[in-house]
Amino acid sequence: MSADPGRDGSATRPEELLAELAAVRSAAVAGRETHVGFPVATDIDYSPLAPLFGSLLNNIGDPWTDPAGANHTKRYEREVLDWFADLFQAPVDDRWGYLTSGGTEGNLYALYLARARFPKALVYHSADAHYSLPKCVDILGLDSVVVRTDERGEMDYDDLARMVDRHRDRPAIVVATCGTTMTEAADDVPRIRRLLARTPVRHHLHVDGALAGVPLALADGRATLRLDATVDSISISGYKFLGTPVPCGVVLTRRTLQQQLARSPNYTGTVDTTISGSRSGHPALLLWYAIRSLGHHGLRERAERARELAAYAVERLKEVGWPAWRHEHAFTVVFPTPSPAVTAKWVLASSAGRSHLICMPGVTREAVDAFVADVVATGGALVDALPRQRERQALVR
Ligand SMILES: Cc1ncc(COP(=O)(O)O)c(C=O)c1O
Incomplete structure (x- = not known):
């Protein structure tokens, strides 16, 4: 039997627990x-929100259906989603999304949606795309093509064009990365869209903008990440540029596309349109606080x-x-x-x-x-x- 404190099933004294938590905090700050x-x-500084971490806040299901009771923050989630949708110039009457657990879930949702649109599609992502992309491809049982990149991490558009043409009998799910993990390269989204528009191939264009999506969209004169005719879905990490103290993310698409995955309300009073059923309601407040205060x-x-x-x-x-x-x-x-x-x-x-x-x-x-x-x-x-x-x-x- 282990002699570790607490492992024998006995309760640990509160002051010992607090001392241990204080050490964890000091190490993280140091x-x-x-x-x-x-x-x-x-x-x-997110500390004003600390008192809210004493309660469960569960944004179960679709952001636009409220569960019974008050232990959720869907009103704030909708406000945050609207803020991001405005930033990415999504049409006011055709926007949808939800707050995810992070960038990976956003990519998974986007590929799941794209597969519903085009079940036989091939996924194209670059060699510098995040490791979550091959994983999502695997989870969804899709096939993929890895597109070459230049030495600075940006997609080789000629290679993409060649690959899409070679497989023109299958629809394409193309993933552009805005902020690759190693060099923060940003694939040229309008160029990819133009390239795809010149082919007869039906397609879904997803942007993995985990890190650079928001800063690029905020930069003056950058209209490259428009969630309308340019882009079909975008995934963002909430804890990167906005530094939330818990991992979280945002996925956005158009409502007309999301309806491919339409569901009916269930016993929770909500509609199950998200990958996770129960979702923490805290990120909505954290992101709301960041965008409102700054x-x-x-x-x-x-x-x-x-x-x-x-x-x-x-x-x-x-x-x-x-x-x-x-x-x-x-x-x-x-x-x-x-x-x-x-x-x-x-x-x-x-x-x-x-x-x-x-x-x-x-x-x-x-x-x-x-x-x-x-x-x-x-x-x-x-x-x-x-x-x-x-x-x-x-x-x-
Ligand atoms: C480009 C890119 N996509 C996706 C992710 C995955 O994000 P998460 O770790 O939040 O799932 C990251 C994280 O580093 C990333 O850099």
């Missing part, structure tokens, strides 16, 4: 400064400041001889993986000799300077990186 490899904003202007400013910091990080790294780059719109800064001494201290995302840090809102200039100083202090690592010459040449622009 690690923030060096946790720069994953796209989670940390600048929004407004478009505040949110846009956060995105601009994050881009400025990313540009600064690129310059600082290049100054010290560490070849870094970023996409013009991106918060993500890509560079050859530094020495193990650096990666032991800084939580970066690394793959195949490349790493990135992401200047999400909440990352400071001081943190970037400290990171660059650590790269310099372990100067031998630059030499270690030299055998990867071919890759480094590919990284320098």
Whole structure:
């Protein structure tokens, strides 16, 4: 039998539990400064919502059908969905969506809907698409084609055109990524739509905008993510740019498409149109709080400041001889993986000799300077990186 406290079934004293929870909290806060490899904003203070975490809030079923009782936040969910639908210029009389558990569920829902539209369709996603895409393809028993990308992570549109043409006897479910996981590349959605419009192939165009969907849509003059004739569905992660303290996401489509999956009300008084039945009602309040307290202007400013910091990080790294780059719109800064001494201290995302840090809102200039100083202090690592010459040449622009 284990001697771990609590494992023998006895109750643990409240002060011990509180001490343990305090330690968990301190560790999470203390690690923030060096946790720069994953796209989670940390600048929004959600603590005013803490008292609401004492109750179950269950947004079971469709956002537009309220369950009995008051322990749900569907009114706020609808407001949040409308905010996102406005941002993506969805037609006022033809929009639908729901708050998901995260980006993966949004992708799963979108592919599920697209399969209902086109049961024999092939899914096309790029080689740099998120790992949830092959998983969703597998869950839904679909077939897929992996489209090539360039060395900076953007889809190769000629390859997509060739593949769609090769399989023109089958409808296409095309997934564009706005903010790939490793380089934050944004596939050119209008270009994909034009390409598809030139073929006789019936199609559904889904955008996985987990990270960059909202910041791109907020940027002035960007109308690339329009949920009308341009895009059929969009999935967003709620805890990335908006930094909610619990994972959540948004999936949006048009109501006329969603009706492919129409259901009747059940014993809960709601309609089962979502992947999960019971859904937490807390994300609706968190997202509502973020968008109401910051407004478009505040949110846009956060995105601009994050881009400025990313540009600064690129310059600082290049100054010290560490070849870094970023996409013009991106918060993500890509560079050859530094020495193990650096990666032991800084939580970066690394793959195949490349790493990135992401200047999400909440990352400071001081943190970037400290990171660059650590790269310099372990100067031998630059030499270690030299055998990867071919890759480094590919990284320098
Ligand atoms: C492009 C992209 N899509 C989907 C996801 C999946 O999001 P989640 O982890 O919320 O399911 C991520 C998460 O990193 C992502 O970067």
